[in-house]
Amino acid sequence: MVPFRGSFTQQEAIPDAAIAAAVEVMRSGRLHRYNAAEGEESIVSRLERDFADYQGAKYCLACASGGYAMSLALRAAGVGPGEPVLTNGFTLAPVPGAIASVGAKPLLVEITDDLVIDFNDLQNKIASSGAKVLLLSNMRGHLCDMDALVAMLNAAGVMLLEDCAHTMGARWNGRLSGAFGRAACFSTQTYKHINSGEGGLLTADDDVFMARAIVLSGSYMLYERHGAAPPKAAFDGIRLETPNMSGRMDNLRAAILLPQLAELDRYVGRWKERYDLIAKRLAAIPGVALPQRPSAERYVGSSIQFRLPWADADAARAFVAANKALGVELKWFGDSNPVAFTSNHHSWTYIEPQVLEQTDRVLAGLFDMRIPLTFTLDDCEHIAQIIAYTLAQLSLDGAA
Ligand SMILES: *Cc1c(COP(=O)(O)O)cnc(C)c1O
DSSP, X not given: OOOOOOOTTOOOOOOHHHHHHHHHHHHHTOOSTTOOOTTOOOHHHHHHHHHXXXXXXXXXXXXXXXXXXXXHHHHHTTOOTTOEEEEESSXXXXXXXXXXXXXXXXXXXXXXXXXXXXXXXXXXXHHHHOOOEEEEEOGGGOOOOHHHHHHHHHHXXXXXXXXXXXXXXXXXXXXXXTSSSSEEEEEOSTTXXXXXXXXXXXXXXXXXXXXXXXHHTTOTTOXXXXXXXOOXXXXXXXXXXXXOOOOBOOHHHHHHHHHHHHHHHXXXXXXXXXXXXXXXXXXXXXXXXXXXXXXXXXXXXXXXXXXOTTOOHHXXXXXXXXXXXXXXXXXXXXXXXXXXTBOOGGGOTTSOOOOOHHHHXXXXXXXXXXXXXXXXXXXXXHHHHHHHHHHHHHHHHHHO
């Protein structure tokens, strides 16, 4: 088998139009979002307007990171110390981290074989904890039945905050991910769907919620210079009582993001071609289980997940190692040691330990692979062949 030589962490170059816009910002010397010339709208403010338009949201705030956007959302929603906040048992470390940052307690909900939140466990934990907020993590881009979820949460009086780090551009029944809850949080970190190195976007429709988030983000009372913000009156009641926790976005990042946002739907299409090709090949391999993707879901295939439900820890390690030897970088979520971006709830020792038998069973056989857009369809074909080859070798070894 010919090894694969591509890099799983190599994103595409920043588009020329974005580079030109960034150079212009640097020439101007006006990098701070509030450092606009008289009568000029800052580039951050323009990005906020464009992203609010894209999402069909009334308001948008650009900030320092996706994790920061989540902590702002929780604080602006009034979540306080000691309060339970529901979230998926399978997510990335910044999600429980954001909950911890407001002093609240992550209450982890089981996931299903299809990698989405388990509605039965969610219902039980709402009842037993009295939690009033769900920070839903659309982990690795998998959307649960959003209509059913919203109906359940409305009936229970639980507020929905959406973590859309992996679902920017995704849809459920035609409606964009991020349009279902009180607020949605996005990341523009390098490995997400538009790339400014670091960055976050928070969208919402509620006046007071967004006024709080803007002041929290460090607006220095310059909130009237925001392009997608509630009217001035919304700030009157909260401007003095809301602390400044600086985490603004700067014009340089916004300049890099604006041209990429205009291309987002095209990126989504290119990811779909790559994802669907690999998924089709993997689905044909005996012993490989792919999460079901309902027809209501328009996913963004920036990464792919599959399970080997039969694999024990030794087999999982051998499988990852065999792929690595042939240049294919897989992550295994069942490892007891967190590796790079991949950690599971057992390694978040700052939260109360929680028993998640179903989630642990799923994670024990769960593998994950990034699909950067620098990969061609031939690359995807090659990668799928290597995975199939290593699995065949593994079962030969097992049989021997
Ligand atoms: C990347 C990510 C975030 C936020 O990331 P930042 O690095 O803080 O921008 C949030 N949730 C998930 C699931 C993520 O993968």
